[in-house]
Amino acid sequence: MTTAEQLQLLTAGTTRVISAGELADRLDAGRPLRVKLGVDPTAPDIHLGHTVALEKLRQFQQLGHQAVLIIGDFTATVGDPSGRSATRPPLTRDEVLANAETYTTQAFKVLERGRTEVVFNGDWFRRMSYEEVLRLNSQVTLQQMLQREDFHTRIDAAQEVRLHEIQYPIMQGWDSVEVRADVEIGGTDQLFNILVGRDLQKAHGQPPQVAVLMPLLEGLDGVRKMSKSYGNYVAVSDPPAEMFGKLMSLSDELMDRYYQLLLGAGRDPAGHPMEAKKDLAERLTARYHDPAAAAAARADWDTRFSRRDLAAAELPELALTELPAGLTVVALAAHVFATVFGLPKSNGEIRRQFVTAGAVQLNGARLDDPNATVTLRPGDVLRLSKKHAVRVR
RNA sequence: GGGUAGGUUCCGGAGCGGUCAAACGGGGCAGACUGUAAAUCUGCUGGCUCACGCCUUCGCUGGUUCGAAUCCAGCCCUGCCCA
Secondary structure (H helix, E strand, O other), X not given: OOHHHHHHHHHOOOOEEEOHHHHHHHHHOOOOOEEEEEEOOOOOOOEHHHHHHHHHHHHHHHOOOEEEEEEOOOHHHOOOOOOOOOXXXXXXXXXXXXXXXXXXXXXXXXXXXXXXXXXEOHHHHOOOOHHHHHHHHOOOOHHHHHHOHHHHHHHHOOOOOOHHHHHHHHHHHHHHHHHOOOEEEEEHHHHHHHHHHHHHHHHOOOOOOEEEEEOOOEOOOOOOEOOHHHOOOOEOOOOHHHHHHHHHOOOHHHHHHHHHHHHOOOOOOOOOHHXXXXXXXXXXXXXXXXXXXXXXXXXXXXXXXXXXXXXXXOOOEEOHHHOOOOOEHHHHHHHHHHHOOOOOOOHHHHHHHHHXXXXXXXXXXXXXXXXXXXXXXXXXXXXXXXXXXXXXO
């Protein structure tokens, strides 16, 4: 493949490349490029937001380049202030290591394992002496750091910024020096950090890395970027039905965004939006599970939500034998929420939100008397809300 | 170190001795509508009973008072100005 062809492929879908000319020069050299992507294991799951950059990294791999996946076990304990309006809560070392484990596993749902170098940045940072830290710090000015929007908006809003937070860009930059990155991939919010990497590389006699910036994927709420801490994410490890269901809850507008960023193409403008959404959900579910599971998830979603046929739908099971006898509607609903769905709810909430509102139904009949006792039989379908229902076994 | 402004329920933010479980907005949840959605509308949003009422909560610890989120003292934490 010619440089021009590679360049075209590699810049597709990016927001910005700094600079395309530099990237072309590197490609011309003909050797495999070292392409860096850093992820901080601050949560146990990789989500679709991460996959935008991961997919780009895979493209590089497919063209024969070397992926360098940096697990920010050290930086995770500091917390990236990018886009943050407040200091991140610190993670313990154990949490970080556990997360790193699942992260790498999940990242290989996208990346080719054989062509990926995985490194932990704690390997160099934990060894660094205070002297070295100071030397690093001397290469960056406070003014540069304060130019960052994240910091000065917080400062303007009279909110605290702690000193360790302004270390973050320096650390991320140093990672680039350590791995001798030719290219770094990141979200647009990583621009500043990646540029610091360029500066540090130059200062250490390396050619500065090319910055490849990817658009940020909005989360399910359509407003904020996808993030575990906002609870608006679709995890790569979500089971098929859940993944499919979450994707179906997208607004039409967001669906177009997902099409662009995750599938790299627009949807058929002539088709019905809901069909397009089902296609999107099925394709992504197939990508992280398999086509059969995705098709099953789609079929089940149809019976459950389109046709509202709970009786025929695939539902979690409730073992009758494990239930205390003579439960009231409220007690039963609370029990099912807690044990089947892992959502402990107070009796008051169950009564108010669910029972009185008519959300709780047995085989389609409303159970709106909170204190009535319920007798369940095997095969019964107990609905707690639109999204929560179980089949009695 | 000095001065000053603050720390309120998931978040923002009112309250400034009783009528406060605490306005209002956001978020969240449930229902109606619909293409499961979005938008819109309605309701709920500390816990127990749900009827009265009771219990826990307004940075922490004590105190004043019949009674405190509201007053006082000490402590912890944060912003801003000064050094």
